Amino acid sequence: AERKRLSKESGVTGECIFYRLYDLCGFNPLLDLTIDAMHTIVLNMIKTELEAHLLADLGPNADLPIEERKASLGGLLDRKDLVKALQEMEWTTEMKDGRVPRLKLQYHGKGKLGHWKAEEFSKFIIILPVILRGLIPSNAYNCFCLLSEIHHLVFSERMRIEGWQPEHLDLFRKLLWKHAIMFEELYGLRSCTENLEYSLHMADDIVRFSTLDNYWCYVFERLVQYYK
Numbered sequence: 001a002e003r004k005r006l007s008k009e010s011g012v013t014g015e016c017i018f019y020r021l022y023d024l025c026g027f028n029p030l031l032d033l034t035i036d037a038m039h040t041i042v043l044n045m046i047k048t049e050l051e052a053h054l055l056a057d058l059g060p061n062a063d064l065p066i067e068e069r070k071a072s073l074g075g076l077l078d079r080k081d082l083v084k085a086l087q088e089m090e091w092t093t094e095m096k097d098g099r100v101p102r103l104k105l106q107y108h109g110k111g112k113l114g115h116w117k118a119e120e121f122s123k124f125i126i127i128l129p130v131i132l133r134g135l136i137p138s139n140a141y142n143c144f145c146l147l148s149e150i151h152h153l154v155f156s157e158r159m160r161i162e163g164w165q166p167e168h169l170d171l172f173r174k175l176l177w178k179h180a181i182m183f184e185e186l187y188g189l190r191s192c193t194e195n196l197e198y199s200l201h202m203a204d205d206i207v208r209f210s211t212l213d214n215y216w217c218y219v220f221e222r223l224v225q226y227y228k
Contacts (some may be wrong), residue, residue: 034205035198037212038221042118044195046125046147051113053187055079055142056134067137071186076136079103085131085149095123118221121155125151129185154202160211171205 007013020180021027056074057086068075083103091100100122102111116124124131128148153159153172170220176199184192 014224017105031208033208034215035202035212036120036215036217037202038217040195040198040202041147041151041154042121043126044227045199046151046195047116048193048195049144049183050121051123051146053191054140055082064093066135069137071137071140072188075172076140077132078135080130081135085135089127089131099123118218122151122155139182140186143179146175146182150179150199151220160213163208164211169203169206172206176200176202 003015003019011080018027018029030102053074054077058069058075058078060073061069061075062078064070086103087103099117099119101116101124122144125148129145132144135145153168153175159168180192180196180200183196202212
């Protein structure tokens with residue numbers, strides 16, 4: 001009766017596969033659907049923080065000293081500064097194996113990311129603590145650096161091989177919560193997307209399903225690229 005009522009209200013008929021899975025093996029989509037680190041962290045949290053908040057047009061912030069720029073106005077990072085910093089970056093041989101993040105200066109001095117993939121954003125967040133120091137307000141810098149620490153834990157080869165210990169999970173949870181709180185304080189509640197919410201449950205996924213690389217989307221994305 002409840003399903004019929006919901007179907008009538010939503011216009012969606014038929015029995016959901018999740019409903020049958022719950023009867024079959026107790027599958028609960030709220031707990032048993034795992035969170036993909038590639039999309040949640042790299043292609044959403046890192047990308048959004050960089051594009052939507054740091055690289056938005058400087059606008060009213062343009063003439064203000066770096067530390068006086070307001071996060072609520074967006075545009076905390078002068079694109080020309082980032083272009084110069086990336087051009088001066090000395091990439092290691094290992095980092096140059098594949099794609100490296102580049103920023104081209106377009107008309108009116110605007111820098112354009114182009115078609116950055118997960119690889120570019122991953123490499124960018126690794127060098128973030130060095131490359132953005134002094135280029136954005138310290139509170140935004142500290143918030144973004146938390147994402148760098150989160151990324152380091154999730155993508156650490158040692159952690160994936162040796163496994164997560166309780167102290168690692170405790171640190172991971174604290175980093176995720178601290179980043180979420182700082183992000184909301186800086187950019188406002190409207191900027192808090194579902195991916196920020198999803199990130200807070202990643203530590204629980206590791207406890208229940210082991211390291212995130214067991215089920216992230218990199219393998220499937222590579223297959224899509226192969227088909228292309």
